[in-house]
Amino acid sequence: MKLAGGDLQILLTVGIVLLAGCVGAVPGEQSPTGSETSDEPAVETANGTVAVHYINVGQSVSTLIVGPGGETMLVDTGHYNDDGEHVLQYLQRHEITRIDHLVTSHTDADHIGGNAAVIEYYETDADGIGAIYDPGIAASTRTYAEYLDAVEEHDVTLYETREGDAISFGDVDVDVLGPPDPYLENDARNENSIVLKLTHGETSFLLSGDAEDDQEEYLIDTYGTELRSTVLKAGHHGSSSSSSEPFIDAVRPQAAVISSAYDSQYGHPHDEVLRRLSDRSIPTYWTATHGDIAFVSDGRGVSVQTQRDAPTEPLAIRDGDPIAPGTSGDVVERARLGGEPVAGDSEANTDERGNDGDETEDDGGGTDDTGETDDTDEANETTSTESGAALEVAAINADAAGDDRENLTDEYVVFENTGDGPIDLSGWTVEDEAARSYAFPYGFALEAGATVTLRSGSGTDTDTELYWGSGSPIWNNDGDTVIVSNGDGAHVLEVSYE
Template sequence: MYGHWPAICSRIKAAVKRLIAVVLAVLLLAGCAGGRLQTAVEKAAGLEVHFLDVGQGDCILVRFPDGRNMLVDAGSTKSAGTVVNYLKKNGVRKLDFVVATHPHEDHIGSLDAVIKAFEIGEVFMPGATTTTKTFRDVLAAVRDKGLKITTARAGLNILRSDNLSADIIAPHGSQYESLNNHSAVVKITYGRVGFLLTGDAEAQSEAEMLAGSASSLKADVLKVGHHGSKTSTSTPFLKAVAPRYAVISLAADNDYHYPHKVVLDRLKKAGVQVLRTDQKGTIVFATDGKDITFSTEK
């Protein structure tokens, strides 16, 4: 009888070891699953703003926490492939909101291709028109899909929920000498974090935004107006926006010599971190409504 004890003891020991191993494995798996779940929830709850590198031009993809997507501008005609491929690669099937800030080719050149390639919700454009082929192509694409255009003007709300909003805060007027001042300016707020997307709005429109509601201009990320041209980013406007980050969307060695030094100096003096698509490629910001992170292609 006594002779069996060592064997029984070792069997019990082995069983206990197995039990401990199983418990550890279960705890480990639960931990991993918890981590994955948390990551998924965080991603789902986040807002992303992608500043696409489209050379000389603007193209911004906004991915809202509820899965809806907004495109603000679509780059020049030659960036159609870049834009459509980027959206597809990122799993975008529908653009719930499309904003054409103003009818210049470096903003709407590829919009007809985008409208043809994706399911489109609402389209916002300012009242300004031009006689260019690229503008006519956009209108034709809108018409062919049976979409209608909502006129973009200050005070128009695009979406609003508990802690998320997207509003158009310019143009205030309808008559401007420069087509740039017709630019639809989009302000997005998620929790405590704000993004201000200014198109090519110049100092005149900036002054109107300041007079309209200077307090609503405050934003953590400013898409610098008109590719860093000295016609935009006036000192009082920059002071009211008081951004942490400024994104300039442009091509290296562009014909216009953007960004202008005076604008870079203003941003530097204001202590703003500047990110340029000609240097960094596509720039993606993500926020949970409190903190902001960003990643760059280069």
């Protein structure tokens, strides 16, 4: 992206410049930020964690990301009816002294309601804003005009942000997946939201703004398995216009977050979306009942922390009690998504093999010249429960040809149905010893006598080949265990190789 600071050029009718190009690191010193209080240790960044905070802002959305090195990103700033009050209170409570990246997913007033106030505060009373990112589609609202006036008054760098750009965020990869060029749907603001995928080690977060059916379809067609993420923020506050079945199946989240008001005048979240999530057994967190929500990742697992303990079964989330925006109170860990404990554990960055998360590059025992390991090898230990007895591991290729990290699709496990009937694998998972997890697609069935190859890299799923979508090797070359669990979480198959 090209720099848009300095002399401002008129664009559209609002008096600000938005130029396209490629984003690099934003100049300026980044000060350490994040919570320093002892009652929220998981927000600390000293141990290499990234924290994604979904702030309770009622019928709106605002997401704060704090990187391992103290980098900060704020995506959207809440509703215009509170002028950023709830967001600013949250940032101040967590001692965020600088916003390195302020991202406007799109310019609807319920997403930029606090932009002007946040810019004013950080440029006058704190350590500033590094840069602002905007999809470049204007809105004819007073809130939008005030936002642009604040940008111009304080001469904050503004980028027009499009698909393919990347925002420099320390050790966390931030990929911009939307909006495309040209814009979709006659420049409709929702359908041209800035869509971000944040990747930290084996974990990832997808922020889709208010993307609706057209943009979701575009994302599926363009990125396929690259959309897979640990956590999905449901688009458009849980509206039925977003979070379609194909999109959820492409992302395959282990958890979803919905940001909307408890008594939303639009009925958010819509029952259709909740049914889609429930059908796929995806635990769902709602800011209206869980309050402020923080997902804290150490790169291998994610700690799920909320203010209130409330139902997460999607069809039951309305049974929780409402919690008003701006309500103070600490978050408490409620669940974990894989990996070892994140906070307060000196071993949080060392996997179960004691190799600090790095895969070895040994050829690995128990493999033939091609790297395949037959699960009937005497060196292997195989156990299974009766309910999964028909599912077997036919082959394991832990040692991909060449550099494992450069050839992830050649690292794979082959599963075979040796029974007389199909096995519905919906909701079943595959894990390694370090608890890195893959979920079979919803509706996927393995026919009797058929095999399916699960490859560690990315690609397009078929009836015979599935793709984990990992950015690094899964299976340890010198020994590991393939663990398969059914939809109830019970282990049905374990195959170890050496």
